[in-house]
Amino acid sequence: xxxxxxxxxxxxxxxxxxxxxxxxxxxxxxxxxxxxxxxxxxxxxxxxxxxxxxxxxxxxxxxxxxxxxxxxxxxxxxxxxxxxxxxxxxxxxxxxxxxxxxxxxxxxxxxxxxxxxxxxxxxxxxxxxxxxxxxxxxxxxxxxxxxxxxxxxxxxxxxxxxxxxxxxxxxxxxxxxxxxxxxxxxxxxxxxxxxxxxxxxxxxxxxxxxxxxxxxxxxxxxxxxxxxxxxxxxxxxxxxxxxxxxxxxxxxxxxxxxxxxxxxxxxxxxxxxxxxxxxxxxxxxxxxxxxxxx
Numbered sequence: 151x152x153x154x155x156x157x158x159x160x161x162x163x164x165x166x167x168x169x170x171x172x173x174x175x176x177x178x179x180x181x182x183x184x185x186x187x188x189x190x191x192x193x194x195x196x197x198x199x200x201x202x203x204x205x206x207x208x209x210x211x212x213x214x215x216x217x218x219x220x221x222x223x224x225x226x227x228x229x230x231x232x233x234x235x236x237x238x239x240x241x242x243x244x245x246x247x248x249x250x251x252x253x254x255x256x257x258x259x260x261x262x263x264x265x266x267x268x269x270x271x272x273x274x275x276x277x278x279x280x281x282x283x284x285x286x287x288x289x290x291x292x293x294x295x296x297x298x299x300x301x302x303x304x305x306x307x308x309x310x311x312x313x314x315x316x317x318x319x320x321x322x323x324x325x326x327x328x329x330x331x332x333x334x335x336x337x338x339x340x341x342x343x344x345x346x347x348x349x350x351x352x353x354x355x356x357x358x359x360x361x362x363x364x365x366x367x368x369x370x371x372x373x374x375x376x377x378x379x380x381x382x383x384x385x386x387x388x389x390x391x392x393x394x395x396x397x398x399x400x401x402x403x404x405x406x407x408x409x410x411x412x413x414x415x416x417x418x419x420x421x422x423x424x425x426x427x428x429x430x431x432x433x434x435x436x437x438x439x440x441x442x443x444x
Contacts, residue, residue, distance in 0.1 A: 160201035162186060162210055166217040173221040181226055182217060188230045189213045225360045235281045238288070240311050245303040246279040247369045252429045253345050256400045256436055257282050259427065260343045263396045264290045270340035273298060273390065275329075275383060278369060280308025280321075282343055287317040294320045296334060300327035301368060327379065329386025339390045345400040346379035348372040376402060380410050384418040391441040397421065403433035410437060 166182035175181060183194050189212050190197070190205075220229045227233040227248040232241055235249040236257055242248055260282070264272065269292035274283035277297040287295050297312070299305050305323045312318035326332050349370045354362060361370070372378050380399065387397060401407050407426045414421055421439040429435040 157204050157207070157210060158202045159186070159197060159205060162205060162213060163197075163201075166213060169214065169217045170221050173223075175221060181220060184226065184230065185216045185220065186213050188232075189216070223360050223363065225364055228364060235279075236285045238285065238315060240279050240281050240284070241307065241314065242279055243307065244364060244366065245301070245307045247365050249279060249281045252435055253281065253400060255427075255429055256343060256345060256398055257285050259436060259438065260341060260396075260398050261286055261289055263341055263398075264293055267340050269293060271295065271338060272341040272343070273334065273339055273387075275342060275344035275387070276300075276346045276369070276379065277308050278304050278345075280311045282345070283308065283321055284311050284315050284317055286343075287312075287320050288315050293340075294322070296322050296324055296332075296339075298324045298326060298332065300325065301366070304366075304369070328382045329390065330382075332386070332390070334390045336389050337392050339395055340392060341396045341398070342387050342391060343398040344379075344383055344387075346372065346383065348376045348380070348400075348402040348406060350374060350376040372402075375409075376406065377409060377413065381413055381417065384410075384414050384421070388418050388420045388441060393441055393443040395441045397439040397441070399437040399439075401435055401437060403429075403435050407434050407437055414439065 163182055166185060167178045170181055171178035183197060187194055187197055189209055216229050220226055225248055227242050228244060232239050233249050236254050264286060271294045273296040275298045277283050277299045280297050283295045283297040287293060297308050302325050305325055309323055312321050347370050349372055351371050351374055354371055411423055420442050422442055424440050425438045426434050427436040
């Protein structure tokens with residue numbers, strides 16, 4: 151196999167590092183170890199503690215095949231089939247975006263609001279892998295949720311993750327994009343959160359290749375100005391929110407929060423913008439509205 155005669159852990163690690171680093175992939179040592187750990191179902195600490203352990207040919211062949219996929223530019227999360235989000239492992243594949251650290255911040259903001267509320271119902275729009283809805287339900291057992299997405303394939307993935315984490319019985323999955331067509335009772339939600347597609351159509355080609363060539367375009371493309379879905383949400387979501395309920399958005403940063411605020415001022419007079427918050431890179435990324443009391 152690739153000129154290697156030894157079949158132990160150490161030789162496989164060296165082989166995979168070479169395959170990955172030959173294509174200029176960042177962090178080849180870590181990524182090689184993560185691939186081997188995934189194939190063996192073990193931790194990195196245990197892997198490093200047994201360098202001379204012999205491995206079956208089929209395990210070595212599988213690890214090498216996965217390393218070649220990574221070397222070709224496929225995101226590591228798709229190669230491994232999972233990603234960690236807010237401390238939980240989520241199944242991911244090309245049906246959905248790979249969960250991002252920024253969205254962990256959005257989820258934490260929403261979680262803080264739910265914990266103050268105590269019980270009720272919320273919606274996760276553009277749910278994708280379901281990472282927001284599943285995390286919030288897992289951490290807030292007195293809440294139920296709507297997980298909404300325009301992609302039926304994404305909803306299949308979200309349902310798998312809900313089942314994996316034991317919260318599928320508290321999440322209703324709905325395939326739709328425009329809240330105008332959603333079957334949710336008026337003024338029934340305590341909170342809604344959304345991480346919509348926000349990349350302008352003309353900018354998709356400028357994204358790094360592992361995003362542009364592998365992640366689903368419909369989860370990236372926000373229309374000509376990147377704001378298409380925000381317009382739909384601001385027109386339709388407020389009617390589902392109780393007075394005092396919260397609405398959280400993740401955005402692309404830059405000028406987008408100001409542009410979205412202008413849309414809200416026209417389209418959603420029942421909402422009051424309370425705060426624009428920054429992510430770990432100091433980018434103005436998150437927006438919080440409250441539904442005005444009558």
